[in-house]
Amino acid sequence: MKSSSAFPRVMLQIVMIVIAILFMAPFYFLLVNSVKSLGDILTNAASWPETWVWSNYANAWRITRFTEAFGNSLVITIAGILLIALFSAMAAYRMVRSNTLLNRIQFTLFVAAMVVPFQSIMIPLLQVIKGLGINNSIPGLILCYLGLGVPLAIFLLHGFVKSIPLEMEEAALVDGAKPYVVFWRIVIPLLQPMLVTVIILNCLWIWNDYLLPSLVLQSQHLRTIPIATFAFFGQYTKQWDLALPTLVLGITPILLFFLSLQKYIVEGITSGSVKG
Amino acid sequence: MSRKKRGAFLQQLVYTGPVSIFFILVILVPFAMGMYYSFTNWNGISGEVDWVGFENFRTIFMQDNAFRTAFWFTVRFTVASVILTNLVGFSLAYVLTRPLKGRNVLRTLFFMPNVIGGLLLGFIWQFIFVKGFATLGEITGLAFFQLPWLGDEPTGFWAIVIVFVWQSAGYLMVIYIASINNVSREVLEAASIDGASRWQVLRSIILPLIMPAVTVCLFLTISWSFKMFDLNLSLTKGGPFRSTESLALNIYVESFQNNKYGLGTAKALLFFIVVATVTLFQVRLTKSKEVEA
Numbered sequence: 001m002k003s004s005s006a007f008p009r010v011m012l013q014i015v016m017i018v019i020a021i022l023f024m025a026p027f028y029f030l031l032v033n034s035v036k037s038l039g040d041i042l043t044n045a046a047s048w049p050e051t052w053v054w055s056n057y058a059n060a061w062r063i064t065r066f067t068e069a070f071g072n073s074l075v076i077t078i079a080g081i082l083l084i085a086l087f088s089a090m091a092a093y094r095m096v097r098s099n100t101l102l103n104r105i106q107f108t109l110f111v112a113a114m115v116v117p118f119q120s121i122m123i124p125l126l127q128v129i130k131g132l133g134i135n136n137s138i139p140g141l142i143l144c145y146l147g148l149g150v151p152l153a154i155f156l157l158h159g160f161v162k163s164i165p166l167e168m169e170e171a172a173l174v175d176g177a178k179p180y181v182v183f184w185r186i187v188i189p190l191l192q193p194m195l196v197t198v199i200i201l202n203c204l205w206i207w208n209d210y211l212l213p214s215l216v217l218q219s220q221h222l223r224t225i226p227i228a229t230f231a232f233f234g235q236y237t238k239q240w241d242l243a244l245p246t247l248v249l250g251i252t253p254i255l256l257f258f259l260s261l262q263k264y265i266v267e268g269i270t271s272g273s274v275k276g
Numbered sequence: 277m278s279r280k281k282r283g284a285f286l287q288q289l290v291y292t293g294p295v296s297i298f299f300i301l302v303i304l305v306p307f308a309m310g311m312y313y314s315f316t317n318w319n320g321i322s323g324e325v326d327w328v329g330f331e332n333f334r335t336i337f338m339q340d341n342a343f344r345t346a347f348w349f350t351v352r353f354t355v356a357s358v359i360l361t362n363l364v365g366f367s368l369a370y371v372l373t374r375p376l377k378g379r380n381v382l383r384t385l386f387f388m389p390n391v392i393g394g395l396l397l398g399f400i401w402q403f404i405f406v407k408g409f410a411t412l413g414e415i416t417g418l419a420f421f422q423l424p425w426l427g428d429e430p431t432g433f434w435a436i437v438i439v440f441v442w443q444s445a446g447y448l449m450v451i452y453i454a455s456i457n458n459v460s461r462e463v464l465e466a467a468s469i470d471g472a473s474r475w476q477v478l479r480s481i482i483l484p485l486i487m488p489a490v491t492v493c494l495f496l497t498i499s500w501s502f503k504m505f506d507l508n509l510s511l512t513k514g515g516p517f518r519s520t521e522s523l524a525l526n527i528y529v530e531s532f533q534n535n536k537y538g539l540g541t542a543k544a545l546l547f548f549i550v551v552a553t554v555t556l557f558q559v560r561l562t563k564s565k566e567v568e569a
Contacts, residue, residue: 009376012371012374012376013376013377016371016372016376016382017382020382020385020386023385023386023389023442024385026400026401026404026408029403029404029408030400030403033403033407041407042407044411045403045407045408045411046412046415087294087295087298088295090290090291090292090294090295091291091292091294091295091296093291094287094288094292095292098287098288102288103288103292106292106296109299109304110295110299113299113303115499115552115555115556116303116307116548116552117502117503117524117544117547117551118503119503119505119524119527119528119544119547120307120310120544120545120547120548121302121303121306121307121310121544122306122531122544123306123310123313123320123531123537123540123544124305124306124307124309124310124313124541125302125306127306127309128302128305128306128309132301143298143301143302144302146295146298146302147298147299147302147303148302148303150295150298150299151299154295179287180290207393208391208393208394208395208396209393210393210394210395210506210509211505211506211528215532226393226395226396229395229396229399230395230509230510233399233510240403240407243399243403244403247396247399247400247403250396251392251396251400254392254393255388255392257391258388258391262384262387265391266383266450269447269450269451270450270451270454273451273492273496
């Protein structure tokens with residue numbers, strides 16, 4: 001082991017840096033060309049911009065109605081993650097603490113549902129949504145996310161509740177606390193690490209999802225960022241001077257989210273996958 | 277007593293009622309309806325739904341060339357991307373668990389593509405393949421960059437594999453790093469005192485001890501790549517001439533562009549059976565290879 005320390009370590013360091021640069025190269029192409037004129041992009045896509053065409057961004061913002069799309073994505077994602085976390089925590093808690101046949105069957109069904117691909121239910125799901133009269137609405141979409149999101153969330157939280165000792169809840173009950181207060185004041189805070197995992201996994205999924213919202217939401221004013229981006233590419237093919245700023249706008253919110261919360265995200269993914 | 281029972285029933289209702297309703301409306305009922313529709317000729321628009329028995333399945337197996345192409349495309353894609361993503365993800369993790377300078381920054385960079393959705397990544401890479409590679413080809417003269425990227429089946433296939441690996445390797449890296457860090461120091465030190473080479477340590481100690489992580493990573497990559505849709509839609513749209521169409525995209529096209537909902541749900545049912553079988557089989561297989569330290 002000793003012989004392999006000094007020189008190869010420097011080599012390895014350099015190799016990793018080179019790989020990292022290659023890995024990041026697509027972002028260079030994206031950013032640099034997003035501020036060029038179409039002519040400059042077509043002549044040389046690798047060069048530094050000669051003139052900086054910031055109006056590309058203003059145009060992209062206007063065409064994709066970015067403010068609206070961003071708002072829709074935000075509302076859908078926040079409502080989705082909070083409701084999934086809350087309802088899954090309630091159900092997982094009950095399923096662990098009350099070990100009845102009904103609850104065991106329910107839990108088995110939720111676990112089994114995790115292998116059902118979305119394509120296998122999407123067509124009839126749209127029928128159900130239309131039948132309920134909530135097609136083409138944000139609440140209708142959120143209902144779909146709740147149904148699709150709770151199985152994994154319950155699975156993760158179920159395992160976590162099992163590791164929480166009963167004593168604290170029992171002590172609180174003896175002191176005269178109501179069962180719902182015990183859940184809200186004692187169980188929820190104890191579940192926090194796994195709730196963070198659930199929220200992060202669902203946040204990345206819902207924010208980036210294209211297929212489901214594209215099927216449920218038809219109105220232009222309900223578009224999310226992925227739908228607005230797709231619609232843009234359908235309309236303006238090869239207009240790279242507008243397409244690239246659109247893409248930069250589209251990825252910026254989630255990248256900022258990641259960079260500011262990366263510690264939690266990485267931890268969340270680790271504990272979410274060890275269970276799965 | 278009956279008051280207590282009522283209380284318990286009420287609590288059951290409050291705690292598990294909401295998720296049961298979501299589950300029934302969004303998964304259970306659609307899944308059952310899908311099974312029924314797959315034996316009909318429903319076109320999604322008219323109210324007319326006729327029972328056709330196994331006709332849809334006969335069509336899929338006997339006449340549907342596009343489905344057969346999509347099936348083999350998906351199988352080849354899954355094999356290539358599962359192997360490559362795990363190799364890259366594990367190698368990054370293996371190197372970045374050693375004391376390198378700036379390894380936390382490197383970990384962040386390698387993970388970053390993963391938080392961006394497949395649809396937007398596909399569009400970004402469409403530009404890279406079409407314009408970026410063309411420019412690099414002119415500058416470097418390398419044949420690799422001068423291929424007709426996204427213009428024919430082989431380059432379309434490998435383009436999607438490249439983007440998939442680029443997107444997913446960081447996620448696996450995170451899982452493998454956590455797992456490698458769990459391998460006990462004492463075991464590794466004992467091995468190096470006994471004169472084991474780095475390769476022997478990797479093969480005979482690290483790999484067997486991180487098999488739980490391998491199970492998870494194989495499960496994730498198989499199910500992601502089998503269900504791959506967004507990248508396909510934004511990179512090649514299945515073209516040219518439906519040669520790079522994944523199963524998920526094939527089902528989508530059949531249902532929403534050809535308006536053959538009956539046929540689409542039949543394909544979706546087969547898709548479910550294949551996905552469930554493959555993932556369960558894989559978990560069984562790798563679970564049997566896990567060892568205790």
